[in-house]
Amino acid sequence: MSDLLERLRGRGWRLTAQRRVVAEVLDGDHVHYTADEVHARATERLPEISRATVYNTLGELVSLGEVLEVSTDGRAKRYDPNAHHDHHHLICSQCGTIRDVHIASDPMAALPEPERFGFAVSEVSVTYRGVCPNCASA
Amino acid sequence: MSDLLERLRGRGWRLTAQRRVVAEVLDGDHVHYTADEVHARATERLPEISRATVYNTLGELVSLGEVLEVSTDGRAKRYDPNAHHDHHHLICSQCGTIRDVHIASDPMAALPEPERFGFAVSEVSVTYRGVCPNCASA
DNA sequence: TCTTGACTTGGACTTTGTCCAATGTAGGAT
DNA sequence: ATCCTACATTGGACAAAGTCCAAGTCAAGA
The missing domain is CATH 3.30.1490.190 (Ferric-uptake regulator, C-terminal dimerisarion domain)
Structure with a gap:
């Protein structure tokens, strides 16, 4: 569960409630959500979280290589938490x-x-x- | 060159200046343009052509199977005129x-x-x- | 506990694309 | 050759997805 959070902490990530929630949403399920879906699910646990933060956090997770962006149809990108397995x-x-x-x-x-x-x-x-x-x- | 136009005519396409220009832009080069790039190039030959028409025409070409949509990065779609070759x-x-x-x-x-x-x-x-x-x- | 630089926020803005009512026109009918 | 009309085009408003920024907040090291 907190494998991901541990790794991020080790890389100097400041651990905020917002980031934890986003990471948990991604980690929790096997579906690949769009940014807006992540935001919707994050909002259930942390109602004040802003869209900008969700985008920021997803972007950071992608640059850190923890999450992959998948472009399916030219509309919303989806985020794939399964970045460490070749698939x-x-x-x-x-x-x-x-x-x-x-x-x-x-x-x-x-x-x-x-x-x-x-x-x-x-x-x-x-x-x-x-x-x-x-x-x-x- | 007009292979494409011939085929489209055969399928009941009404041949307008706008459609011809869009088809020519796609046909002319080996790069895959975004809709806006197609519009920019079409405008050089037919200054009054509207964005809506370019989008309409590209959409029609895609449904007719003459052109492929390629989603690269979740931003603009690109259009691949090379739909008949496996690549x-x-x-x-x-x-x-x-x-x-x-x-x-x-x-x-x-x-x-x-x-x-x-x-x-x-x-x-x-x-x-x-x-x-x-x-x-x- | 204090401080500070990193993080978050909301709102404005941009990009890409869709929709629609009004207008124009290609091409078959006469 | 001209007329008709169904199909095309237009521009502008709208929508969805994402980015940017100045101001405020807070995690975590000193």
Whole structure:
């Protein structure tokens, strides 16, 4: 539970009520929330927390590498607390929920040198889309 | 060049100056523009074209399957005219430009059945990120 | 406990995109 | 060639997501 908070403290994070609440919201569930959803859930526990603080905190968690930003549809970004495990995403094209998945081969190896165009490639993400069982039955 | 326009006409598209200009902007280059960039370039050729029309036209091209929407960073969507070839993307993490790349293996095969969680998976996209030569030298 | 620099706040602002009523026009019908 | 009309375009208002900032607050080291 407080693994995350411990790590952050060790990195010189000032531990405020707001930050704790945001971290707990992310840590608590396996869904990937948008910033506004995080704010809504944080508000339940700490009614005065401001949107700006939620954005700030999410941004800090991302720069610290504790959380990943996932852009699904060009609208709101979602935040993935599962940053320390190598994984990719499976997104329902109807309801937008995201699952983490693990894949069998290394996609980095699939990009041949001549296709890199001089880029210093440092990251790769694979996104699968389809209809989830829930939406399929509806 | 007018392959695209021909196809669209065949599908009952009313051919207006505005639509022609937007199609030409997309068709003309290998970069993937944002809607605003498309609008800026369209304005050079047809000064009175409105933002709404550019958005409408891009939306139509996407529904017709002639153009793909690419969500890179949760900010502006970019439009990829290369919808008929199977390809993936290499994005500069600094300036945001996108190149199309071709990869060596089929990423769909990399997702094992138990990792599909009952989804009807229909699509996969692989996104590489790194720093482009241009930004690296700056 | 005091101090201080880091944190939070709310509101204004920006960017990206959507919607709509009024106006214009492409292209088939005559 | 001209007319009609359904489809397109326009601009401006609106909305959603996110950023920025000056002023106030507070965690934690001295």
